[in-house]
Amino acid sequence: MIKNAVLVINCGSSSLKFSLIEPTSGNILAAGVAERLLSKHGFIKINYQGNKESTPLAVPFDHQVAVNFIVEFLRQHDLVDCLSAVGHRLVHGGEEYSTPTLIDDVVKYSIKKLSKLAPLHNPVNLIGVNAAQQAFPHLPQVAVFDTAFHQSMPTKAYIYGLPYNLYKDHGIRRYGFHGTSHYYVGKQAAKLLGKPFAQTSVITAHLGNGCSITAIDNGKSVDTSMGLTPLEGVVMGTRSGDLDPGIIFHLIEQLNYTPEQVSNLLNKDSGLLGISEMSNDCRTIEEAIINEQDQRANLTMDIFCYRIAKTIASYMASLSHFDGLVFTGGIGENSDLVRTRIVNSLHLLNIQLDETQNIEVRFGKSGLISTATSQNCWVIPTNEEQVIAEQTYQLIAGGK
Template structure:
């Protein structure tokens, strides 16, 4: 198989990467941004550097054609053998990556009520790519698919059973491609067969989730029906009392839509700190004595540590804790503070190792002889390319 074009479509952007699956190398990558806004741009990164170009039109279809023309100008278009797409929600329809056909498109559309902010734009990007690359095979890779191995007692909510039977109300989980990739890499780092490992994987970025992975399979995870459940995130609250909705409605007169917006876009690190959702800014502000920033980081790390301990339950033992994502890979403070709560699991920080692992570097950050904590750089685009190749070969 030749190169795979990976597409990750958002509401106002399309990330892309051309990846050679056999060598696991990225040939070219880029971002089309400000779509459906004024002044859309296409940035293309190659080994020779980065170039940013204006897009003549604003929409996703036009951006996809811009990506096509960029590949053509680099004389790479003929190397594209398949297109792999990130789709956020696959419901219970999809347990693995799947080649696109009419039935698959209908199933993705049927999952829109479960991910109304994500699946419509994912589908829009997929349809634009199908038009731009009509002669190539297309494969969809779902954030939720990796978690379809969770047992029923882990994914069911304690609500009337008819809500699950009739409306699919259950826990689905997200960041599946990231958790799958980093646990695979962690097994390699420890020199253990993946099927014999028990890992807790913490994907920490603006969105955060934690997953218990046993033998390479997800057994429990922090996100639920939507990506709002679980850990404290950049602007998302994570777990709150479900009756908070009623309290805010009765006390402040807020509508369901306003409360949902508050919990998704105005809470988390941003809401607690009243300053920023960016962990780097909060760490600097903490050092300068900002009490809100200090509190936000304390809550973030404490909640994370509680979830790490909880995720050890379905595993039975813990071979390693994995930190990944933008915060997990770069925040020495978050890793140190989180481990300070986890002595009960045998996790003992090595300050020197922890200080040295930033900027995409991978390795252990704990002392020898105890349970290891590892920093593992994630690569969701590569995971999508590998799964696309697997489907097509």
């Protein structure tokens, strides 16, 4: 019987994803997601041994109830005894955490303090930690931080053009996110190249409802598009990405927006949703382009892809050499249209797509989608849960 499985928990404001993973083989023993937490219509979906079940719960369904349901499921299927640890996705680790970390009261206090840098994420991540500690008091709990991989960025890449004391006294700097995803697909690209990761230099594009681009030089993150918060960077599903900061003052002083309204506008009502006035879902926008020849949808896609291509091209200044481009994330893995439009703006980088391969490599497939004479371009499905499981197990195994 497996004895070293890791329960990976990714806790959001109204959802909780989990995976039970055997870290050395990568086998997923069970996985699921609890959705609509804190409502009267919460439910949990679990995939186990090829069977998918969805269970509605009629009571207000919080994170502790979700963890308790998962614990009971594991007990019913004799899976509790195979657990060696619980690994948690934590969004913001600031400058304090650049490696996976055993969670104790000191670490929890630090995560709570860092909530000022990630008020939408760290507090609910802590809810998941507390719920898991209550459910599994005998197991080590490990934090794996989204920001950790980017702690290798040079100072010139993360300091803003602001008075230096704002960084020194208040930690205002670029931190970056999606670190486990960029790390995972970067390592996979190195394997495809047959090179050590420490000698691999690629640009990774994680494109989903949240999007970030990262320059990886010789195995280390040297620049990334998200900043102090996940709002900075390219256009995303509902986030604006980069804009003139003067727009914020104009909204407040001339259009009478409150700070809260500005925050909602930039984080929840902008991006693909705001430009298209249709949807934040890339699939909906693509359908409008293909089936309806919708001009606004077409413009939205052009803006989205151009900003990504411009960021990719700018990262040539960050690399010692260029081994290729990686697409990942829900959009990056599945939208051949998005990949085509991005790469069409990158001719000066000598990237051309094989049209057939570009169409065929999707829905969980991994592969090279560039032509024989082109710089490498891959689609590599991300697996953040695998990274969390591996790093959690490595930490606890090293401590034994």
